[in-house]
Amino acid sequence: KKTYRIASIPGDGIGKEVMPEGLRVLKAATKAFEFEIEFVQFDWASCDYYVSSGSMMPSDWKQILSGFDAIYFGAVGWPALVPDHVSLWGSLLKFRREFDQYINYRPVRLFEGVPSPLAGRKVGDIDYVVIRENTEGEYTSLGGIMFEGTDREVVVQESVFSRHGADRLLRYAFDLASKRARKHVTVATKSNGIAVSMPWWDKRADAIAGEFPDVVLDKQHIDILTARFVLQPGRFDVVAATNLFGDILSDLGPATTGTIGLAPSANLNPERLFPSLFEPVHGSAPDIYGKNIANPIAMIWSGALMLDFLGEKAAHDQIVGAIEEALRTGPRTPDMGGNASTQDVGAAITQLLQIRTPQPD
Numbered sequence: 441k442k443t444y445r446i447a448s449i450p451g452d453g454i455g456k457e458v459m460p461e462g463l464r465v466l467k468a469a470t471k472a473f474e475f476e477i478e479f480v481q482f483d484w485a486s487c488d489y490y491v492s493s494g495s496m497m498p499s500d501w502k503q504i505l506s507g508f509d510a511i512y513f514g515a516v517g518w519p520a521l522v523p524d525h526v527s528l529w530g531s532l533l534k535f536r537r538e539f540d541q542y543i544n545y546r547p548v549r550l551f552e553g554v555p556s557p558l559a560g561r562k563v564g565d566i567d568y569v570v571i572r573e574n575t576e577g578e579y580t581s582l583g584g585i586m587f588e589g590t591d592r593e594v595v596v597q598e599s600v601f602s603r604h605g606a607d608r609l610l611r612y613a614f615d616l617a618s619k620r621a622r623k624h625v626t627v628a629t630k631s632n633g634i635a636v637s638m639p640w641w642d643k644r645a646d647a648i649a650g651e652f653p654d655v656v657l658d659k660q661h662i663d664i665l666t667a668r669f670v671l672q673p674g675r676f677d678v679v680a681a682t683n684l685f686g687d688i689l690s691d692l693g694p695a696t697t698g699t700i701g702l703a704p705s706a707n708l709n710p711e712r713l714f715p716s717l718f719e720p721v722h723g724s725a726p727d728i729y730g731k732n733i734a735n736p737i738a739m740i741w742s743g744a745l746m747l748d749f750l751g752e753k754a755a756h757d758q759i760v761g762a763i764e765e766a767l768r769t770g771p772r773t774p775d776m777g778g779n780a781s782t783q784d785v786g787a788a789i790t791q792l793l794q795i796r797t798p799q800p801d
C-alpha cells in the first residue's frame with residue numbers, strides 16, 4: 441500500500457477545532473481506498489509556541505517539513521498574544537516562500553443547501569477558481585519608516601514582481617482554463633492607477649495569453665471586478681490575480697456563496713520540489729474560538745484537495761461528494777444558518793463518506 445507522510449499543524453484558534461474533523465475524514469478515506477496516511481502533528485507555527493519559545497517555529501523547521509509529502513495546516517494568528525505580521529511572517533508566509541508554493545488555488549462554489557446572500561442564485565451560478573500569486577507582489581517586508589514618531593513620518597512599502605513569478609502564475613491559470621469547459625481567464629489588474637507594476641502585469645497577461653489561443657483573456661480592473669463578483673458571478677471561470685488582489689477576491693468569492701467557513705485552499709509547488717500546503721482560506725477566528733461552532737468544511741475540503749494533489753483523485757471526489765450531500769441534508773454550523781457544532785458536521789461528512797465508500801472492518 442502507498443503511504444503518504446503528512447505533517448499536520450493546527451496552529452491557533454479554530455485551527456485547533458477544525459483540524460480534528462479534517463483528520464477524521466481523511467482517516468475514513470484511507471480505509472476505503474488503497475492508500476495509508478501517516479500523520480505527524482506539530483504544535484509549533486502557533487502563537488502559544490511563540491509565547492513559550494520566543495519564535496514561531498524551531499530553527500530546523502524546514503528540514504523537518506521537507507521530509508513530508510504535504511502539510512495540512514489549520515490557521516495562524518492570535519493578535520492578543522503576538523502581532524499578526526510577526527506570527528504570519530514567522531510561519532505561513534515563510535512556508536509559502538521557502539517552499540516556493542507560488543500557486544494559491546482557491547475554488548469558489550455555491551452549494552445546494554447553503555443560502556447565498558446574492559438574491560436568486562442557485563447551484564451552478566457561482567463556480568470559479570481564484571488562482572492567487574503566493575510568493576511575491578504586494579506582500580513584502582521591504583520598506584521603511586522615516587522620521588518615525590514625528591509628524592514628518594513617511595512610510596515606504598515596496599512591491600516586487602518578477603517576470604518569472606508573473607509568468608508562471610499566469611501560465612498555470614491559462615493551462616488550467618484550457619482544461620476546463622469555459623476556457624476563460626479573468627486577470628485582475630489596476631493598470632489605470634498603479635502606473636509601473638500593473639501596466640507591466642497586463643503585458644505579461646497578453647504575452648501568456650498568446651500561448652493559449654483557445655483560452656479567452658478578460659482583463660478587469662480590480663474595483664469593477666469585485667462588483668462583478670457580486671453582480672455577475674456567472675462571468676467567471678478562472679480568475680488570476682496578484683498576491684493581495686487574490687487575497688481579497690478569495691474572501692469575497694466565498695462570502696457570495698454564503699460563508700467563508702467552507703472555502704479551501706491549496707498552496708502549491710507544482711514542480712513538487714517542496715511539500716505543498718493545504719489549509720482553509722479563513723483564519724483563526726478568535727471571535728468564535730472555544731464555542732465549538734466553527735465550520736470544519738474548509739478544512740475538510742482542503743484535505744480533499746491534498747489527496748487530489750497526491751494523486752488520489754477518486755478519494756477527493758468522494759469527499760467532495762460527501763460534503764455536497766451533507767450540505768443538502770445534514771447539520772449546518774451557524775455561519776450556514778444552522779445550529780450544529782463543529783463535530784456534528786465533521787461526523788456527518790465522515791458518515792456519508794463511509795456510506796459512499798464502504799469501509800472494511
Ligand code: NAD
Nearest residue numbers: 515516517518519524701721722723724725728734735775
Ligand atoms: P478570520 O477568517 O479568522 O475570521 C473572519 C470572520 O469569519 C470571523 O467573524 C470568524 O468568526 C468567521 N469565520 C472564519 N472562519 C470560520 C469558520 N470556519 N466557521 C465559521 N465562521 C468562521 O479572519 P480575521 O478575523 O481577519 O483574522 C483572525 C486571525 O487569523 C488574525 O490573526 C489573522 O491574521 C489570522 N488569519 C490567518 C489566516 C491563515 O492562517 N491562513 C487567514 C486569515 C486570517
Ligand code: IPM
Nearest residue numbers: 517528532533687721722723
Ligand atoms: C490568507 C490569509 C493570509 C494572507 C494572512 C493571514 C497573512 O489572509 O491565507 O488568505 O493574506 O495570505
Ligand code: MN
Nearest residue numbers: 687688691721
Ligand atoms: Mn486572506
